[in-house]
Amino acid sequence: MLRKLLAAVLAVGTMAVAHAPAATAQDLTIATSLPSLGFPFFVHMQKQLSEEAEALGGITLMEMDGQNSTPKQTADVEAAIIQGVDGIIISPLDAVAMGPALQQAVDAGIPVMTIDRSVQGVPGILAHVGADNVKGGEAQGRMIMEMFPDGAKVFNLQGQPGASPAIDRNAGVHNVLDAAGDKYEFIFEQTANFARDEGASVTEAGLAGLDSPPDVIVAANDDMALGAAVALKDAGVEIPIIGFDALPEALAAVRDGSLAGTVEQMPGGQSREAMRAMVAFLRDGKEPEAVTLLEPFVVTQDNIDKAERLSELE
Amino acid sequence: MSDALVRSGERKLDLVDLIGRFAPIIFLLLLCVGFAVIEPKFLNPLNLFNVMRQISITGLIAIGMTFVILTAGIDLSVGSLLAFAGLVGAAVAKGGFEDRFAVGASVAAGNPFWMAALAAIAVGIVGGLMQGLAITRLRVPPFVVTLGGLQAFRGAALLFSGGGPISGFDPSYTWWGQARVFDGNVPIPVFIFIGFAILAHFVLRRTKFGRHVYAVGGNPIAAELAGVRVRAVTTTVYVISGFFAGLAAFILSARLNSAEAVAGIGFELTVIAAVVIGGTSLFGGIGTIFGTVVGAMLIGVLTNGLVLLNVPSSVQMIVIGIILVLAVAFDLFVERRRQLRPSSIE
Numbered sequence: 001m002l003r004k005l006l007a008a009v010l011a012v013g014t015m016a017v018a019h020a021p022a023a024t025a026q027d028l029t030i031a032t033s034l035p036s037l038g039f040p041f042f043v044h045m046q047k048q049l050s051e052e053a054e055a056l057g058g059i060t061l062m063e064m065d066g067q068n069s070t071p072k073q074t075a076d077v078e079a080a081i082i083q084g085v086d087g088i089i090i091s092p093l094d095a096v097a098m099g100p101a102l103q104q105a106v107d108a109g110i111p112v113m114t115i116d117r118s119v120q121g122v123p124g125i126l127a128h129v130g131a132d133n134v135k136g137g138e139a140q141g142r143m144i145m146e147m148f149p150d151g152a153k154v155f156n157l158q159g160q161p162g163a164s165p166a167i168d169r170n171a172g173v174h175n176v177l178d179a180a181g182d183k184y185e186f187i188f189e190q191t192a193n194f195a196r197d198e199g200a201s202v203t204e205a206g207l208a209g210l211d212s213p214p215d216v217i218v219a220a221n222d223d224m225a226l227g228a229a230v231a232l233k234d235a236g237v238e239i240p241i242i243g244f245d246a247l248p249e250a251l252a253a254v255r256d257g258s259l260a261g262t263v264e265q266m267p268g269g270q271s272r273e274a275m276r277a278m279v280a281f282l283r284d285g286k287e288p289e290a291v292t293l294l295e296p297f298v299v300t301q302d303n304i305d306k307a308e309r310l311s312e313l314e
Numbered sequence: 315m316s317d318a319l320v321r322s323g324e325r326k327l328d329l330v331d332l333i334g335r336f337a338p339i340i341f342l343l344l345l346c347v348g349f350a351v352i353e354p355k356f357l358n359p360l361n362l363f364n365v366m367r368q369i370s371i372t373g374l375i376a377i378g379m380t381f382v383i384l385t386a387g388i389d390l391s392v393g394s395l396l397a398f399a400g401l402v403g404a405a406v407a408k409g410g411f412e413d414r415f416a417v418g419a420s421v422a423a424g425n426p427f428w429m430a431a432l433a434a435i436a437v438g439i440v441g442g443l444m445q446g447l448a449i450t451r452l453r454v455p456p457f458v459v460t461l462g463g464l465q466a467f468r469g470a471a472l473l474f475s476g477g478g479p480i481s482g483f484d485p486s487y488t489w490w491g492q493a494r495v496f497d498g499n500v501p502i503p504v505f506i507f508i509g510f511a512i513l514a515h516f517v518l519r520r521t522k523f524g525r526h527v528y529a530v531g532g533n534p535i536a537a538e539l540a541g542v543r544v545r546a547v548t549t550t551v552y553v554i555s556g557f558f559a560g561l562a563a564f565i566l567s568a569r570l571n572s573a574e575a576v577a578g579i580g581f582e583l584t585v586i587a588a589v590v591i592g593g594t595s596l597f598g599g600i601g602t603i604f605g606t607v608v609g610a611m612l613i614g615v616l617t618n619g620l621v622l623l624n625v626p627s628s629v630q631m632i633v634i635g636i637i638l639v640l641a642v643a644f645d646l647f648v649e650r651r652r653q654l655r656p657s658s659i660e
Contacts, residue, residue: 037627065627069580070570075368079621082361096481097570100492121482121571162477162575 026060028087028282030275031080035093035117036068039194041221041245041267042091044309045116048268049089052275059279066093074101081108087126087278089271091116094164111281113288115274116267117164126281127288129274131265133165136296137172139263140218140242143298144177144184147240147260148215151183155206155214157199157224158191166194169220169244187214192224199227207235217241222250222262229258246299248312254304255313261300268308270294330651337644338592338608342615349619356622363494363501369588369614370507371566372581373607376588377514378558380606381551383589384518385531386598387449387456389555391463393581395441397574398471400563403434404480404573407487427487427568434567435560441467442556446549456552464582471575481572491569503565508607510558515603527551531598587634588613591641595649612637 032049034042046063053059062085066073073093080088081104088105092098092114099121105112106124114128144152154177159166177184188206192198199219207213216239217232219225225243232239240260243250245267253259277288299307333340349356356362375392382389409424441463448459493502518524526547529537538544567573592609594601613634620630 060624062621062624063626064621067627070574070577071368071371071566074570075364075617076621078364078368079361079618082355082358082364083622083624084355094479094570094572094574096479097572097574100488100569100571160576161472162475162479167478 027058028279029060029062029083029085030278030282031062031064031076031083031085031088031090033064033066033073033076033080033088033090035066035073035091037065038068040247044247045091045267045271048271049275052272053279056275056279068093070094070097073098077101077105081105081110085110086282087111087113089113089115089274089278090119092119093117095120111278113274113278115270116265127274127277127290127292129270129277129292129294131267131270131294131296133168133265134172134175136244136263136265137169137174137220138176139172139296139298140169140244140261141173141176141180143242143261143300144173144216144218145180148184151185152215153185153187153212155203155210155217156186156189157202157217157219157228158189159194159220159224161191161193163194166191166220173218192219192227194221194223196223196227199224200231201227203228203231204235207231207237213237213239215239216260219243221245222247222259225259225262226250226253229253233258242298246307246309248309251299251304251307251310252313254299254301257301261298263296264299264307265296266294266308330648333648335593338605338612338641342608342612345612345615345619349615349622353619353622356619359499361618361622363499363504365611365614365618366504366507367501367569368618369610370501370503371562371569372584372588372613373507373610374510374558374562374565375555375581376585376592376606376610377510377603378555379585379589380514380592380594380601380603381518381527381554382456383531383586383594383596384527384598384601385548385551386534386596387548387551388460388586388596389442389445389463389552390457390460390582391441391445391467392555392559392585393578394464394467394471395438395556395559396563396566396578396581397576398441398467398474398563399434399437399560400567400573400577401471401475401480401575402437403430403560403564404483404567405474406430406433407483408480427483427490430483430487431490431561431564434564435557438556438558438560438563439553440556441559442553443549445556446552449552450545450549468575475573475575477575479572479574483568483571488568488571491565491567492571503569506561506565510561511603511607518603523547523550528599531600533599584613587638590645591638593641593645595645596642600649 034046037043037046050061053061062080064076070093088110095118098119102112102119102122106122111126113126116130118128118130158170188210190202192202217228219228222243222245225241228241243259243262246262246264250259250262254262280286281288304310379389407424407430445459445463448454449456490502494500526542529542530544530547534544588609589606590596591612592605594605616634
């Protein structure tokens with residue numbers, strides 16, 4: 001009986017949710033799919049996509065959460081195809097593994113745009129708007145070279161093993177510093193899984209294990225950088241930390257000096273740009289640029305006004 | 315107390331018992347009707363086959379998990395073992411790590427798909443055997459052994475692949491995950507899932523080994539006294555679970571044209587949820603493969619329907635969580651009713 005009751009409640013509930021947005025006249029349905037709404041970075045992108053759609057008007061959004069799982073994101077895309085959406089804007093969790101599902105969408109005649117991360121091996125993708133994670137890592141590397149022209153001992157906090165942004169950002173830092181020669185030395189490299197608590201604990205352990213402190217800490221995201229900042233404060237050590245993502249909290253930390261910098265990839269700008277281009281294509285048949293790459297840059301105290309999310313601090 | 319024993323006791327029809335037995339399928343049908351009424355696109359055959367394909371990966375693992383849970387065990391390692399097995403199979407298919415990211419028809423010939431499939435399944439079987447032996451010979455509880463496996467196999471996957479994926483297989487490989495037969499309708503993974511479900515049902519219901527699985531879960535001491543080789547049966551169910559993790563790894567990598575070190579994270583929870591919603595008791599001895607298939611379909615249909623209806627994913631997670639708890643609460647309620655009846659006391 002419990003289950004029957006629940007089914008009834010569920011049916012009524014879903015009906016209410018499903019019918020609420022359909023009340024006004026909408027001419028377009030666009031599906032958005034981000035890798036995981038468990039990370040503030042993607043929540044921000046989703047918010048920007050929604051706000052831009054709202055501003056353009058007449059758009060019903062189908063907001064989907066990949067939950068950090070390729071099978072889940074694949075299932076979502078398949079559902080969007082069944083639902084007959086007019087367009088799909090997606091940031092694929094994995095560049096190759098999302099290929100088959102997006103190929104299905106393209107084959108079904110649905111325009112697909114990728115943001116932030118691209119997809120490989122799918123001919124017929126309408127357009128890509130993104131900022132390269134490798135370039136972001138390279139920006140971190142160049143900042144280290146500017147701060148320490150004579151060389152530095154680098155302490156590297158890497159992201160979740162196997163995740164593509166972790167691999168790409170790490171590759172970027174190494175590209176620049178490895179090419180600069182032996183004077184830049186990675187004296188400690190460990191993953192802290194993109195998490196703040198692990199950023200703190202791994203930094204503590206790393207500092208304790210090193211004979212002399214490093215010159216600079218570079219982290220593959222802001223959460224780990226902020227965790228490292230806590231550990232440094234506890235240990236009474238003052239060395240610059242460079243984060244990645246330019247989250248509002250990290251911008252506050254840059255402003256008060258506890259972080260030296262963070263990488264701005266303009267995820268919101270990418271999202272809005274993609275939504276505008278998709279709607280222009282669907283409504284006016286305007287072909288978008290095949291690839292739009294925004295150049296990531298390091299935000300420091302000097303150029304903090306250029307950060308996308310500074311306004312969220314007030 | 316095994317299901318077979320309960321059924322053998324002649325007794326009057328009990329409504330609660332009847333609902334308990336058929337609750338998952340009743341709820342599944344109600345859900346399907348509900349979704350079909352609210353969103354007719356749900357009944358699009360393409361959508362229904364999509365749902366079946368989506369559940370076939372976790373469904374395969376859930377078949378193995380049913381054996382394990384029937385012995386009152388648990389296997390938390392399946393998602394990690396899947397990632398490791400998939401990468402080994404993919405490396406075999408590519409003939410090594412060269413061209414690991416090459417996608418498309420230009421892929422250099424490595425080894426045929428069946429060698430990759432056998433390699434993935436072999437990794438699963440060996441992984442399951444190691445855990446089964448640790449449980450029966452070292453006498454460490456299954457929860458702890460497979461929690462260790464969850465960590466260790468993920469580490470092995472990351473170590474083996476250097477963190478990155480291995481992608482791009484030839485068409486004879488991806489056929490197993492992407493092809494559809496019968497006028498391009500029925501996806502291959504669905505056949506494999508249903509085929510193995512029928513086989514597993516037969517093994518559990520019609521073979522001596524199957525009866526021993528129920529006996530071990532119902533009462534290991536009584537089973538031992540009755541001549542059941544409890545340790546051998548227990549080890550075997552973890553090997554079976556490993557086999558299905560390896561098979562699912564092959565199918566998933568064929569479906570996605572890629573094997574990832576981060577594949578299958580959290581699968582153990584979806585799989586255990588499917589088994590438990592399907593009516594298998596976590597205390598062992600009670601449950602069916604049919605129930606597990608229905609449980610997997612229930613989660614698949616629920617997820618698909620809620621996405622089609624554009625329900626926020628946060629709400630979806632809450633709904634699935636609540637249903638899991640209610641399903642177990644209901645099963646325990648029915649179970650207590652059974653135990654109170656004198657006719658079913660063994």
